[in-house]
Amino acid sequence: MKNDIRTTVVTAGDRAFAWGALLLVASMRRNGMMHPVIVGTTQWPEVMKHRILSLGGVTLHELPNSRRCVACQKPMMMNLDEIETEWVCWADADAVFVGDCSEWLIGENQEEIIVRKYDPVPPDFTPENLEVWRRDVEHFIGHARSESLYATRMNDPFVVIHRKWRFFLERWYNQMMNVLPDDVGIIMKHGTPYFQTDESVLASLLCFDPEAPVVAETYKANGSVDRSRYYAHFAYNPKPWQMWNSYSLRWHDTLVPVVNWLVEQGIVKQCDLPIPLRKAWWPFCRAAAPLAPWVWRMIKLKRKLFGA
Numbered sequence: 180m181k182n183d184i185r186t187t188v189v190t191a192g193d194r195a196f197a198w199g200a201l202l203l204v205a206s207m208r209r210n211g212m213m214h215p216v217i218v219g220t221t222q223w224p225e226v227m228k229h230r231i232l233s234l235g236g237v238t239l240h241e242l243p244n245s246r247r248c249v250a251c252q253k254p255m256m257m258n259l260d261e262i263e264t265e266w267v268c269w270a271d272a273d274a275v276f277v278g279d280c281s282e283w284l285i286g287e288n289q290e291e292i293i294v295r296k297y298d299p300v301p302p303d304f305t306p307e308n309l310e311v312w313r314r315d316v317e318h319f320i321g322h323a324r325s326e327s328l329y330a331t332r333m334n335d336p337f338v339v340i341h342r343k344w345r346f347f348l349e350r351w352y353n354q355m356m357n358v359l360p361d362d363v364g365i366i367m368k369h370g371t372p373y374f375q376t377d378e379s380v381l382a383s384l385l386c387f388d389p390e391a392p393v394v395a396e397t398y399k400a401n402g403s404v405d406r407s408r409y410y411a412h413f414a415y416n417p418k419p420w421q422m423w424n425s426y427s428l429r430w431h432d433t434l435v436p437v438v439n440w441l442v443e444q445g446i447v448k449q450c451d452l453p454i455p456l457r458k459a460w461w462p463f464c465r466a467a468a469p470l471a472p473w474v475w476r477m478i479k480l481k482r483k484l485f486g487a
């Protein structure tokens with residue numbers, strides 16, 4: 180192995196994200212990224228556990244029972260005692276690596292945290308919300324900067340941090356337990372101080388906690404320095420393995436090689452794949468993509484009314 184393996188990659192997902200996690204880890208192995216991986220799971224079917232384990236170098240970690248969304252477990256997963264490498268990388272399970280991204284999995288400076296800064300500044304980054312962050316950091320951490328260190332907040336589907344920051348990961352987790360409701364979903368009411376849950380709480384600490392790591396100046400994992408090597412994050416719902424929509428169609432050509440590789444490796448058969456990932460269904464899925472937001476809303480409404 181030529182690439183420098185000093186990082187453990189951690190990710191997590193409930194059963195709706197099992198396919199996402201499988202594709203993420205498959206994209207690593209396909210690109211020669213042999214880093215150890217720990218996958219947080221809840222209620223995964225046995226067959227999905229078996230498939231992801233067969234990629235090699237993968238450990239499963241059953242997530243604690245919680246009414247909070249899985250993303251609230253990010254710092255806990257990054258802080259696991261069983262991690263043996265010097266660095267740790269959180270990668271959301273709704274993503275794949277394009278090319279060999281090993282270089283982006285290690286920071287240049289141990290003092291820094293690698294996360295992307297939002298540009299343009301998101302609309303919830305208001306003086307009122309910042310004041311709530313500052314007050315909460317002061318209240319729960321004991322002290323806070325009087326002004327935010329940054330003029331924007333950060334995005335956390337992909338995070339790289341050195342293991343010397345374990346106390347900070349613990350702080351991030353505890354702060355979520357302190358400021359988020361017990362049953363928080365993936366996003367809170369738009370515009371509220373912690374609208375993006377785990378991401379907003381992380382930002383509140385990076386902006387106001389004087390002991391927090393500094394955010395690295397350049398974020399390279401989005402292909403900013405090499406367009407052929409990047410972490411492709413499938414933002415917004417539904418996810419490509421659930422239903423293609425007009426926005427996510429752009430990811431189709433990125434995802435197909437990973438799906439084909441899983442089939443070639445004998446890890447899945449075409450008929451095991453979710454319909455949106457099957458070749459034969461692609462013309463139909465592409466044509467139906469503009470309807471996806473409406474279909475998705477109806478599925479969610481049905482779940483709300485009649486249960487899952």
Ligand SMILES: [Mn+2]
Nearest residue numbers: 271273336413
């Ligand atoms: Mn995500």
